[in-house]
Amino acid sequence: MIKSMKRLLAGALCGVLLAGAAPAIPGSPVEMVAEAHGGRTDSHGGHKDNKNASGLGSYHYHCGGHPAHLHENGVCPYDTAVQETKAVRQETRAAVQETTAAVRETTVSGNCSWDDGTCGWKQDGDHHKYRCEDGTMAHNCWKQIDGCWYSFDENDCMRTGWYDEGNDRYYLGTDGKMVTGEVTVDGVKWCFDESGKLIR
Numbered sequence: 795m796i797k798s799m800k801r802l803l804a805g806a807l808c809g810v811l812l813a814g815a816a817p818a819i820p821g822s823p824v825e826m827v828a829e830a831h832g833g834r835t836d837s838h839g840g841h842k843d844n845k846n847a848s849g850l851g852s853y854h855y856h857c858g859g860h861p862a863h864l865h866e867n868g869v870c871p872y873d874t875a876v877q878e879t880k881a882v883r884q885e886t887r888a889a890v891q892e893t894t895a896a897v898r899e900t901t902v903s904g905n906c907s908w909d910d911g912t913c914g915w916k917q918d919g920d921h922h923k924y925r926c927e928d929g930t931m932a933h934n935c936w937k938q939i940d941g942c943w944y945s946f947d948e949n950d951c952m953r954t955g956w957y958d959e960g961n962d963r964y965y966l967g968t969d970g971k972m973v974t975g976e977v978t979v980d981g982v983k984w985c986f987d988e989s990g991k992l993i994r
Contacts, residue, residue, distance in 0.1 A: 891989055921951040922970060936972075943972040943990060963992040 841862070844852055848862040855863055860872045871877070913925045924932040924939065924946065932946040945953040945966060952970040956963065965973050965986065972990040976983055985993045 918951070921949075923950045923952065944970045945972065964990045965992070 840853055840855055842853055843850070843862075846852060848854055850862055850864055855865055855870065857870055858872050863871055865871075913927050913929070916923050916925060924937060924944070926932060926937070931950040932944070932952075933950050934946060934948045936943055936945050938944075945957055945964070947953055952966075954966050954968055954970055956965055958964075965977065965979060965984065967973055974986050974988055974990055976985050978984070987993050
């Protein structure tokens, strides 16, 4: 009797295991849905996953019927309105940078004072000046030289240090190059955007 019960129990367990391993056939009367883990979502659409079955950490989201995902900076990657807003912001940022570059590339003609007629960097006392390819001096403008941005004053001299232009603030290194990203100046860390403007 005991042996019969053991065989019956073993057979039932095998049937359950085989049924769990069988793939679901679309259109069949019985479909199986496999989840990596159980549990309900909370009021935020979040789901605790303490065993990290999803591989996304101990907490993730299942909103909108989408696969398990994270909300970076509190934003759902499947939220189309947010994605469209991000795209518009990126396009606007690109347009502003393009316009800024075009404005900076425009130079005001000045008197050429170099006798040798060559273009490039020139030392004038304690100041550095730059003669453009068209023979004019970089004068009261921004100029991109060898991939780096420089600013020149009304006397054609390269600026260094802090420089305010309208409501924007920039920092130009001792070599005159405009800085971007995080930079430490006099022991204080500052952050500048891609166009060189001080952020914080």
